[in-house]
Every structure is written in C-alpha cells, then in structure tokens.
Amino acid sequence: MPTQKEERVVFTQAMRKTHTILVPQMAPYHFQFFVQALKTEGYKAELLLNDDYALIEQGMKYSHNDICVPAMLVIGQFIDAIKTRKDHDKIALIITQTGGGCRASNYINLLRKALKKARLDDIPVISLSAGNIESNPGFKMTTKLFLKLHESVMFGDLMMGLTNQIKPYVVSLDALKKAHQEIENLFEVYFEHRPHLFGNRYRRHAKKIIHLFNQIPVQSLGSKPKVGIVGEIYVKYSPLGNNNLEVTLEKEGVETMTPPLYDFFLYSFDSTAHDIKRYGGSKKLWLVYKALVWYIENRREKVRKIIAKSGYQRPISYRQLKKGVEGFIDVGTHSGEGWLLTAEMIDLIHHGAPNIVCTQPFGCLPNHIAGKGMFKKIKKHFPQSNIVAIDYDTSASQINQLNRINLMVSNAFKNHAVKKED
Ligand code: SF4
Known part of the structure; x- marks a missing residue:
C-alpha cells in the first residue's frame, strides 16, 4: 500500500x-x-x-x-x-x-x-x-531507450503511411499481413542486437521495410478517393477509441490517410520551447527541446527522401506543417492537439485528401476550437474540402457515427468522379 x-x-x-x-x-x-x-x-x-x-x-x-x-x-x-x-x-x-x-x-x-x-x-x-x-x-x-522509442515512432509512421497507400489495392491481404510480420521480426532482431542506435542503420531498415512493401502485389494504386483522419490523439489512432475507423473507411472503398504520430511529439516538444521563449523559463531547457526537434527532423528527413525515391507519397516536414497554419490559427494554441489539428487538415487538402474525418471525444474543448472551430475558415479557403466531425462518446452511438461517415464518403465519391471527368 x-x-x-x-x-x-x-x-x-x-x-x-x-x-x-x-x-x-x-x-x-x-x-x-x-x-x-x-x-x-x-x-x-x-x-x-x-x-x-x-x-x-x-x-x-x-x-x-x-x-x-x-x-x-x-x-x-x-x-x-x-x-x-x-x-x-x-x-x-x-x-x-x-x-x-x-x-x-x-x-x-x-x-x-x-x-x-x-x-x-x-x-x-x-x-x-x-x-x-x-x-x-x-x-x-536512458538514451538507448529513448532512441529505441524514437525509432519505434519513426518506423511505425513509415509502416502506417505505406499500409495506408497500398492496403485498399492489395490483391491479397495475407501478403500485407506477412510483410507486417516480417517487419516485426526485423525489429526484434534490430533492437535486440544493436548496442547503440546511433549511425546509419536506420536508413537501411527504412529501405528494407519499403522493399517488403514493394513485394506485395497490388492493382490500380491511387485510384480511390482519399479520406484523411485527424483529431484528438487517442481517438485518431486507437481502433478501440474510434470504433475501427480505418477499417470502416476501407470497407466503404476509400484510401485512408492518417498523419504521422511523430508530428504530435514534435509539436509537444516545440510547444514547450515556444512557451519558454514567449513566457520565460530555462534557456537550457529551451535549447534541449529545440535540439530534440532538430535531431528527430534530421533523421525523418532522410527517411522521407527514401520514401520519395521509392515512388510513395512522402510526408511533409514539421516546419512545412507549422508554416501551413499561418493566417489560420496562432501557433501558441497548443492545448490538446491545438494548431497541429488545423495544420493536418490543411496538409491533407494540399495532398489530395480534401475528404476528412475529424475525430473528437465528446466534450473535448481544444478539439472543438482547433478542429470543428476551424471548419468554416478552411472551407472558405479550400471550397473542395469535405470535412465531417465525428463525436466519440461513452455510449458510442455507432449508427450515428456511420451515417455521418457514409454521407461524407458519398460526397467524396461524387467529387472524385467529377475530378476524373475534368
Ligand atoms: S480535453 Fe480533449 S485533448 Fe484534452 S485530454 Fe480531454 S480528450 Fe484529450
């Protein structure tokens, strides 16, 4: 006790x-x-x-x-x-x-x-x-645990991004599952036998992961409408939190795009540095957070280059993401997901996914401001946007959620057909 x-x-x-x-x-x-x-x-x-x-x-x-x-x-x-x-x-x-x-x-x-x-x-x-x-x-x-967690997020993002891009087009889901299993095994060995995680081995691992994805037979890549998933961090990524949203959308015949998890951590570190600069605090701590953002972005950029070279859609940098909200929301808005949520919607629209599900836990104030609260402004700047807010509450009225998602998806298909004709 x-x-x-x-x-x-x-x-x-x-x-x-x-x-x-x-x-x-x-x-x-x-x-x-x-x-x-x-x-x-x-x-x-x-x-x-x-x-x-x-x-x-x-x-x-x-x-x-x-x-x-x-x-x-x-x-x-x-x-x-x-x-x-x-x-x-x-x-x-x-x-x-x-x-x-x-x-x-x-x-x-x-x-x-x-x-x-x-x-x-x-x-x-x-x-x-x-x-x-x-x-x-x-x-x-420890530094070693931190580096391993860092690589967990970086490679988790890589796996999620590639899976999002090919899953709706795979000839057999078994091949995708096999690739996922091989990646898991690869990391078990990588984490087990690597005394330090400095150096360039992560680049080789990024290439290995992409190679495994390249082996999966696919048909008509990129032909379906894209739907982005944004929102509160837990309900955005957790299938338990969002009633298996990714699978629900895939069943509706669209390609999903979920922004990288790492952006949330960078945003958290950067927000701390931002507050120190604006309101005062330890200069040493400011430097630590700034260095952390620089180090992570440096490594992610190398992985992004490998992704682009392989023909997959590369995620944008944290700096570009932050720049995207200029004129929309102040970067001092960082309770909950804060400005990052607005930034992700803008980035999705720029990258071919104007259809967006904004996941919101019921009563989540920061998300109502930086998410739903920004819809009007975003719609004004990007008339092609097709955004729906879905509330996730304790009683989880799934039918209501599905109805709203279906309406957004049917608009996504209509817009996609018009775009194709053009
Ligand atoms: S208010 Fe929203 S962002 Fe904040 S902890 Fe609750 S669910 Fe998360």
Missing part, C-alpha cells in the same frame, strides 16, 4: 525483474515496437489486446463520469485486463504523459484514483515522458 510519505507506489529496481509492465494499445502501428523496445531494454512488457468497447464500463465505474472519453477507455482497458489476471502483485502499468496544458497530462492521476477505487492501488503506475516528469528507481528513460 502507498505510505503516507510516498503517495504513489513506485516501480522499484527489484520490480524490473519480477513485474510485467502492461502497455495500453494506443496506436497499433507503433505500440508493438514500443513493447519490443522495452523488452530489449530488460523490462518484461505486454501490449494489451483487449479491445471490446464494453470495457469502457470499467472506466466509467472507477472514474468520474465527467472525464474525457480517451481516459475512460485507457483506464477501462487497464482495469478490464487486470481483472482477468491473477498476478496482481507482479504487474505494473505504464502511461504516457506529455506535460501539456490539457487534461491528458493528468490521466496518470485519474488512473491512480481509479485503481484505488477498484482496490488495486498496490499496482505501480509508470509515467512515460521525454522529460522524466515522474521518477521511478526501476524505470529510467
């Missing part, structure tokens, strides 16, 4: 050997690599695969009904998984903490409160953040 002195249960050195860290599934293309990164750094880790939406009941039962839907789902997924296990004294939980101004940074406290209510407060909760917001003697964000 937590002592009076120490309010939270810490993850100790000894637990590193005995405890399995449960990782919530927040982004399927990336979190499988996160788990591999943790395992190869000496932790026992397990990705949670329970994905029945009914698990939100657990989140609702153990947390206040006023909290954000993503928090209810993450808490629900943890408690649902814990209740099916008998090793309560041998597990720990991990959750990301961005340190931003939005409620997301307090999910960790909400989770601890929920565990207490469920009488599971002996279970340690680890905060995963670039700035080591909370420390635990048994868990350290």
